[in-house]
Amino acid sequence: MTDKKEDPIIITITGPDGDERDYVQDTVIPFAGKEFAVLVSIPEKEDSEEEPDIILARIDRDENGEAVYLPPTDEEYDAVADIYDAM
Template sequence: MTDKKEEPVCVVITSPEGVESEYAQDTVIPFGGKQFAVLVEVLDEKDGDKEPDILLARIDIGENGEPEYVPPSDEEYDAVADIYNAM
């Protein structure tokens, strides 16, 4: 039997200032009938010892059937962050 590694899901997030950063989906947490992704910033060598940013995003399905990563409400964020921290 061979071990098959899944390719990580990568997402490009654009900051309010227009700066794009790449994030890898670490885990997906179901909550309230919705899916929430924990996204970890992908760093390269030029970032040195910088700690990666971690984001929490709700996964909505867009009109074209593709997942869209959107900011959760404050209530969703607090509840899902508690679930993640308890993992």
Template sequence: MENKTEESIIVTIDDTEGNSRDFVQDMVIPFDGKEFAVLVSIPESMDSEEEPDIILARIDKDQDGEVVYVSPTDEEYDAVAEIYNAM
């Protein structure tokens, strides 16, 4: 039996004030022919006790075929959040 380990996908998100924060892609949820990533914030220090932030992002591809994470529409967000919460 072969033991495969998946590499974590780290995504850096810039907030509206230009601050960057790293998130790990926890899971991908398919919906309406698209894929949506559940991104969980990575604590800034190992002994941090703050609750992680969770973001839903639609996974698209840019003109070069590179993966980009974009904000879902309100309808997409509501539907994918409902699927995630039911898990």
């Protein structure tokens, strides 16, 4: 029996200053009928020792069923962060 690993999901996030950064989806947490992705930044340089950024994003679906990553509300963020911390 062979374990099939899923390909990592890479998301490009544009920050408030217009800079783009790539994140890998670490895990998905269900909460209140919605899904929330824990996204971990990918270092820009392979040998970088910088601490990764970790962000939470709500996963919505567009009219084609494609995933759209949006900022959670403050209440969603607090609840999902608590769930993640308890994992």
